[in-house]
Amino acid sequence: xxxxxxxxxxxxxxxxxxxxxxxxxxxxxxxxxxxxxxxxxxxxxxxxxxxxxxxxxxxxxxxxxxxxxxxxxxxxxxxxxxxxxxxxxxxxxxxxxxxxxxxxxxxxxxxxxxxxxxxxxxxxxxxxxxxxxxxxxxxxxxxxxxxxxxxxxxxxxxxxxxxxxxxxxxxxxxxxxxxxxxxxxxxxxxxxxxxxxxxxxxxxxxxxxxxxxxxxxxxxxxxxxxxxxxxxxxxxxxxxxxxxxxxxxxxxxxxxxxxxxxxxxxxxxxxxxxxxxxxxxxxxxxxxxxxxxxxxxxxxxxxxxxxxxxxxxxxxxxxxxxxxxxxxxxxxxxxxxxxxxxxxxxxxxxxxxxxxxxxxxxxxxxxxxxxxxxxxxxxxxxxxxxxxxxxxxxxxxxxxxxxxxxxxxxxxxxxxxxxxxxxxxxxxxxxxxxxxxxxxxxxxxxxxxxxxxxxxxxxxxxxxxxxxxxxxxxxxxxxxxxxxxxxxxxxxxxxxxxxxxxxxxxxxxxxxxxxxxxxxxxxxxxxxxxxxxxxxxxxxxxxxxxxxxxxxxxxxxxxx
Amino acid sequence: xxxxxxxxxxxxxxxxxxxxxxxxxxxxxxxxxxxxxxxxxxxxxxxxxxxxxxxxxxxxxxxxxxxxxxxxxxxxxxxxxxxxxxxxxxxxxxxxxxxxxx
Ligand code: SF4
Numbered sequence: 001x002x003x004x005x006x007x008x009x010x011x012x013x014x015x016x017x018x019x020x021x022x023x024x025x026x027x028x029x030x031x032x033x034x035x036x037x038x039x040x041x042x043x044x045x046x047x048x049x050x051x052x053x054x055x056x057x058x059x060x061x062x063x064x065x066x067x068x069x070x071x072x073x074x075x076x077x078x079x080x081x082x083x084x085x086x087x088x089x090x091x092x093x094x095x096x097x098x099x100x101x102x103x104x105x106x107x108x109x110x111x112x113x114x115x116x117x118x119x120x121x122x123x124x125x126x127x128x129x130x131x132x133x134x135x136x137x138x139x140x141x142x143x144x145x146x147x148x149x150x151x152x153x154x155x156x157x158x159x160x161x162x163x164x165x166x167x168x169x170x171x172x173x174x175x176x177x178x179x180x181x182x183x184x185x186x187x188x189x190x191x192x193x194x195x196x197x198x199x200x201x202x203x204x205x206x207x208x209x210x211x212x213x214x215x216x217x218x219x220x221x222x223x224x225x226x227x228x229x230x231x232x233x234x235x236x237x238x239x240x241x242x243x244x245x246x247x248x249x250x251x252x253x254x255x256x257x258x259x260x261x262x263x264x265x266x267x268x269x270x271x272x273x274x275x276x277x278x279x280x281x282x283x284x285x286x287x288x289x290x291x292x293x294x295x296x297x298x299x300x301x302x303x304x305x306x307x308x309x310x311x312x313x314x315x316x317x318x319x320x321x322x323x324x325x326x327x328x329x330x331x332x333x334x335x336x337x338x339x340x341x342x343x344x345x346x347x348x349x350x351x352x353x354x355x356x357x358x359x360x361x362x363x364x365x366x367x368x369x370x371x372x373x374x375x376x377x378x379x380x381x382x383x384x385x386x387x388x389x390x391x392x393x394x395x396x397x398x399x400x401x402x403x404x405x406x407x408x409x410x411x412x413x414x415x416x417x418x419x420x421x422x423x424x425x426x427x428x429x430x431x432x433x434x435x436x437x438x439x440x441x442x443x444x445x446x447x448x449x450x451x452x453x454x455x456x457x458x459x460x461x462x463x464x465x466x467x468x469x470x471x472x473x474x475x476x477x478x479x480x481x482x483x484x485x486x487x488x489x490x491x492x493x494x495x496x497x498x499x500x501x502x503x504x505x506x507x508x509x510x511x512x513x514x515x516x517x518x519x520x521x522x523x524x525x526x527x528x529x530x531x532x533x534x535x536x537x538x539x540x541x542x543x544x545x546x547x548x549x550x551x552x553x554x555x556x557x558x559x560x
Numbered sequence: 561x562x563x564x565x566x567x568x569x570x571x572x573x574x575x576x577x578x579x580x581x582x583x584x585x586x587x588x589x590x591x592x593x594x595x596x597x598x599x600x601x602x603x604x605x606x607x608x609x610x611x612x613x614x615x616x617x618x619x620x621x622x623x624x625x626x627x628x629x630x631x632x633x634x635x636x637x638x639x640x641x642x643x644x645x646x647x648x649x650x651x652x653x654x655x656x657x658x659x660x661x662x
Contacts, residue, residue: 027575027576049580049644050653050654051579080651094648097578098576417648422640427650
């Protein structure tokens with residue numbers, strides 16, 4: 001875990017002090033809203049539908065127990081006793097009052113946290129694989145690089161007024177759990193011919209209004225070149241990005257309009273120019289950051305307690321089968337704590353639940369926690385011997401839902417229950433889908449499926465890359481939900497395809513059920529997942545399931 | 561030809577709390593939609609919005625929202641505005657949980 005040095009601490013404290021004065025001046029009338037708005041956004045304060053919202057960065061999704069407890073404290077002291085974990089590995093508080101925000105930021109600074117650059121046209125919170133440092137399939141822990149990028153991008157004078165926001169994601173594993181292909185820059189660790197680790201650099205990915213899959217700008221970048229290369233990319237886009245049109249300002253449009261080859265030429269030229277300026281200070285810094293991310297001292301212990309409980313308790317077994325992932329250390333596991341109990345709000349945790357997770361991390365998990373972009377919490381390093389005790393504690397806190405990767409493990413953005421930009425609600429749709437599949441008791445039968453819901457075209461709920469994507473829209477003053485199929489958020493990323501006309505609020509859950517029923521009928525055996533069936537058969541049978549046979553043949557009959 | 565003017569209320573968010581507020585006919589700000597001034601004249605709506613926009617110490621982001629006359633005063637027309645009168649649907653938070661002050 002990275003600990004702030006004097007510089008970080010001083011910088012964050014100064015920012016809070018400045019913001020405190022800015023808030024005072026806004027409240028006493030010395031600043032207008034037009035003057036204040038950019039200042040509050042720089043510090044993560046939004047004005048949403050019903051209240052202000054404070055978005056706190058959780059860099060690369062990593063927390064320790066002290067940080068998690070402080071998040072719980074903020075929720076209780078200044079909010080309504082809960083927080084919402086987002087697809088960008090941030091946490092959002094939905095009810096702060098403006099005069100309280102400086103105190104909240106000070107409390108965050110007490111545990112080396114902040115809300116800087118969680119908004120505005122800057123480089124946002126750098127996200128990473130939530131299994132980083134733990135996963136069996138990993139080349140190297142990507143978090144030191146993510147921390148280096150955080151330090152480099154924080155208050156970077158050249159990049160405070162970018163054409164639009166800019167998002168970087170990094171993974172150290174060939175299995176991409178960080179959705180790197182939908183980021184402005186995606187960094188995937190790979191090995192070159194000599195076995196040396198470096199990065200495949202992707203550029204121009206993004207969801208939102210014009211969804212695009214990132215393209216490879218460099219197939220192998222040595223680690224030592226990472227910072228200057230990223231700087232060259234942002235710098236090229238900063239120069240050529242479309243500041244004239246907000247909807248065309250993201251780097252994906254620049255890359256698309258210019259073509260990846262032309263864009264690469266500009267980046268490489270800029271890189272050649274600035275590379276000599278990076279004298280190695282960044283590498284020295286990286287080495288010291290890497291030391292802070294040294295793996296914990298894994299212990300060796302018997303796993304009898306786990307094995308016995310696994311054999312005797314089917315409910316524990318279901319949880320273990322669903323929520324555990326393979327760890328790189330012998331005897332260890334990665335445990336995902338689902339924040340998706342059917343009927344609850346995806347990604348929400350109460351202050352009490354946060355404290356339980358913090359306690360478990362401290363007691364059993366080498367004091368580490370992660371937030372996933374799928375809005376769950378992870379104990380990355382737990383010994384199997386401790387899993388029965390962990391499970392019991394989770395269960396008592398309402399945190400033992402065994403649904404990771406299943407139909408009710410839905411990503412949902414806040415939608416029109418909170419978000420000022422929303423065109424429809426997403427949370428209740430997620431709640432109802434999850435409750436419906438729980439009622440049908442079909443989830444484990446259905447197996448792996450990714451349902452992702454956004455409340456507007458901005459796609460914070462990643463609907464484009466869901467196996468089933470749902471987009472809430474406003475159609476003539478009524479909520480309407482468009483379905484996409486075949487999206488993929490992994491290393492084989494793909495944008496889902498629209499099925500056809502959307503569904504009303506009370507039609508969307510039955511529509512999703514028809515899709516899944518169709519899959520169960522059509523699949524080639526139990527092992528074929530939803531996405532595999534979709535890839536084999538294409539859209540047609542699912543369209544029939546959604547709209548009926550007539551809708552399919554009707555058009556053709558008329559054409560004949 | 562411009563479209564026919566539909567009735568409006570002036571609404572925005574409270575500077576300190578962030579809560580949804582509405583402009584009343586007697587120049588107060590209320591938390592209740594039904595107490596808002598229902599404006600059915602376009603020129604008057606413009607004037608009321610200008611008045612609201614000048615009150616930067618009280619309201620953030622004032623705008624005109626469609627509304628219609630109801631039994632107890634103005635009612636929202638669009639579902640977004642209806643949500644703003646209540647609060648979120650996933651928790652009993654916001655206006656729906658506030659004590660109705662008569
Ligand atoms: S997708 Fe739209 S509605 Fe959902 S959080 Fe993002 S901006 Fe808000």
